[in-house]
Amino acid sequence: MVKAENYEILENALRDRGVRITRQRQAILSVLAGAKDHPDANELLVRASAIDPTVSLSTIYRTLTVLEENGVVQRLSFEGVPAKFETTDAPHHDHIIDVDTGDVVEFRSDKIEKLQAEIAAELGYEIVHHRLDLYARRKQ
Amino acid sequence: MVKAENYEILENALRDRGVRITRQRQAILSVLAGAKDHPDANELLVRASAIDPTVSLSTIYRTLTVLEENGVVQRLSFEGVPAKFETTDAPHHDHIIDVDTGDVVEFRSDKIEKLQAEIAAELGYEIVHHRLDLYARRKQ
DNA sequence: AATGCACATGAGAATGATTTGCAAGAAAGA
DNA sequence: TCTTTCTTGCAAATCATTCTCATGTGCATT
Numbered sequence: 001m002v003k004a005e006n007y008e009i010l011e012n013a014l015r016d017r018g019v020r021i022t023r024q025r026q027a028i029l030s031v032l033a034g035a036k037d038h039p040d041a042n043e044l045l046v047r048a049s050a051i052d053p054t055v056s057l058s059t060i061y062r063t064l065t066v067l068e069e070n071g072v073v074q075r076l077s078f079e080g081v082p083a084k085f086e087t088t089d090a091p092h093h094d095h096i097i098d099v100d101t102g103d104v105v106e107f108r109s110d111k112i113e114k115l116q117a118e119i120a121a122e123l124g125y126e127i128v129h130h131r132l133d134l135y136a137r138r139k140q
Numbered sequence: 141m142v143k144a145e146n147y148e149i150l151e152n153a154l155r156d157r158g159v160r161i162t163r164q165r166q167a168i169l170s171v172l173a174g175a176k177d178h179p180d181a182n183e184l185l186v187r188a189s190a191i192d193p194t195v196s197l198s199t200i201y202r203t204l205t206v207l208e209e210n211g212v213v214q215r216l217s218f219e220g221v222p223a224k225f226e227t228t229d230a231p232h233h234d235h236i237i238d239v240d241t242g243d244v245v246e247f248r249s250d251k252i253e254k255l256q257a258e259i260a261a262e263l264g265y266e267i268v269h270h271r272l273d274l275y276a277r278r279k280q
Numbered sequence: 281a282a283t284g285c286a287c288a289t290g291a292g293a294a295t296g297a298t299t300t301g302c303a304a305g306a307a308a309g310a
Numbered sequence: 311t312c313t314t315t316c317t318t319g320c321a322a323a324t325c326a327t328t329c330t331c332a333t334g335t336g337c338a339t340t
Contacts, residue, residue: 020317021307022317023306041297055318056319056320057319058321059318062299077217077219079271096260096265099268107259109255109259112252112255116272119247120236124279125236125238125278127275129275130272134256134260138264138265160335162288165288197290198328199288199290201327202328222326222327282340285338287335288334288335291330291332294327294328299322299324300321301320301321301323303320304318305316305317305318308313309312309313310312310313
């Protein structure tokens with residue numbers, strides 16, 4: 001199993017938090033750590049099965065919940081499609097979803113982040129987290 | 141049936157677009173026109189049934205799709221909960237969701253809208269629609 | 281006001297993503 | 311190694327939403 005550089009960091013973070021590291025969780029975590037895209041549960045099943053054929057879809061879902069609760073993974077719930085997942089080791093960013101292909105592009109804007117905080121503050125709120133999704137179409 | 145002031149406007153907009161106005165659609169539309177909150181499909185069934193007991197959940201969903209396609213209603217797909225709906229007679233706005241109470245507050249920022257368009261354009265995209273949700277907590 | 285027909289409806293079955301119950305299996309600290 | 315507690319696979323259950331199909335109904339046209 002070829003593990004991405006950040007795999008060890010993630011696994012140790014989980015161990016420190018008392019999360020049991022099973023064969024199945026290793027397979028799933030290593031797929032996530034190495035993924036350059038945003039796989040959904042089914043895609044994760046396919047990729048993780050290649051490493052450990054015993055992983056089932058239930059375990060994919062249960063593991064994703066555990067990883068999310070422990071801050072290692074983020075769930076991306078876009079409209080009308082199964083949830084996609086990514087590790088949280090990359091800096092914060094938002095997403096553009098290509099409405100024709102379903103492709104997801106990441107971007108980041110400090111200006112927007114700042115404006116959001118200002119607006120929330122004006123209304124007496126403090127942002128816990130946010131989601132900014134741009135559903136867009138390739139030009140011309 | 142007590143209709144909100146904007147009901148007529150919405151119904152006429154639909155007629156102009158060749159959409160048939162049925163008893164059930166009148167009931168649903170009048171509920172939406174009068175709603176000050178963001179009801180989901182089940183809540184709409186309850187409220188519309190009080191006006192016309194023949195409306196079914198299938199028709200609620202079908203009608204919402206038609207209303208959305210005709211630009212009269214907007215679907216709000218928040219995470220982990222059934223979709224909520226609102227009429228689009230109010231100008232465009234985004235939402236702050238109070239993570240403690242579930243309350244939804246509306247806000248609008250032209251600056252953010254503009255930045256979004258700029259970012260998308262830079263990456264070669266044209267925004268079809270977007271979703272900006274601030275999950276926040278009341279200060280102190 | 282009557283007619284025709286394309287479109288809308290209700291009831292319930294189907295779908296698709298996600299979750300859960302349960303019996304068997306496996307981490308990991310002692 | 312032993313024991314406790316958590317995980318797993320499988321299949322069945324859920325939940326929001328969509329679809330099928332036989333029947334009903336807007337509404338443009340007589």
